Amino acid sequence: MKRRAAINTARDVSVALTIFTVLVNVPGEFTHANPYLAKAGEPVIKTRVGTCAVTGGFIHLYAALNNRIFDKYGIHAEHVVLRGGVVAMAALGSDEIQFLYCNADTNIVRIATGADGKLVASPLVGLPYVVLARRDITKPSDLKGKSIGVTRPGDLPHRLARAFLKKSNLTEAEVALRPLGGTPTERYSALLQDIVQATLIQPPLDVQGRKDGFNVIYHLNDLGFPFIYSSVFTNSKTLKEKALLVQRFVAALAETVYFVEKNPQQAMAAVGKTLSIKDPEVLQSAYAAYAVRLVNRRMIVPPKLVAETIETAREEGINIRRRPAEVFDNTFVENLEKSGFLKELWRGEVPETRKAP
Secondary structure, three states, X not given: OHHHHHOOOHHHHHHHHHHHHHHHOOOOOHHHHOOOOOOOOOOOEEEEEEEOOOOHHHHHHHHHHHOOOHHHHOEEEXXXXXXXXXXXXXXXXXXXXXXXXXXXXXXXXXXXXXXXXXXXXXXXXXXXXXXXXXXXXXXXHHHOOXXXXXXXXXXXXXXXXXXXXXXXXXXXXXXXXXXXXXXXXXXXXXXXXXXXXXXXXXXXXXXXXXXXXXXXXXXXXXXXXXXXXXXXXXXXXXXXXXXXXXXXXXXXXXXXXXXXXXXXXXXXXXXXXXXXXXXXXXXXXXXXXXXXXXXXXXXXXXXXXXXXXXXXXXXXXXXXOOOHHHOEOOHHHHHHHHOOHHHHHOOOOOOOOOOOO
């Protein structure tokens, strides 16, 4: 009992789980060797996980919720959608939500400036956004006198749009950045209604855009941004008081990465249900982007990209108060490797890359 009472930090969880793994590491099915599963009779832990948008980029979280993977780990996860990163980070800091699933780039900077949060896992690494424009706009210079639909200032689409304009030798006096709703579907709807003439969008809406006659005029990955995409954040209260919950949440998500790879139809169904999309071509686009091209199976947060993201913000004049190492914690994902969890899950070494189906 004393040992359990002392498990208040990620370090303690690591030690405890290593010992437990040795005790249960016997031949058999994966579920029998999984040290993170809920034990018989153990009370279910209720927690809230927020997302900062509605996007195919959250395919792994949607699949976990839709297929009740968190339940196996003794977690009842209530999903709430928050409008944009500012609102989402505020909810995390106030403990209205205990986990935030969102793109990491802007939130890394927010934590570095003093916001309460820590990045603990990154299932996706890379930048999937494109600039989608009206059919008569075929290149960036055609945007002069037009407007681009973005989210609120400071959020990722807004920052990317400004970087795109700079790269294209355009100014905000020549091309207006118009704040719209926080979701890609809201921005896409504004493009359909000609409220804006271009917007930043990610798969699968790029496929729908082409079907509706729009043009992809720029792939934002060409900006060369250091970019960590869909990631898991938690707050200091949860880390201090419920480190085992964090460990189990991360383990459940790691299992979902495997599940999505092995069950593409169920994964696409989860995205289709959340985004109200039935078109198989559109859903395949989301799967190819997020379950193949950008997937980071070990979910390790890339320290170099965190440091580069913070340094870029510093160069832009943002007041940075924390070192990169204070923004993220790879302990929980590293425990998955140390405990043998990942090797059991993948029936051997974790493959480094994926091939499109």
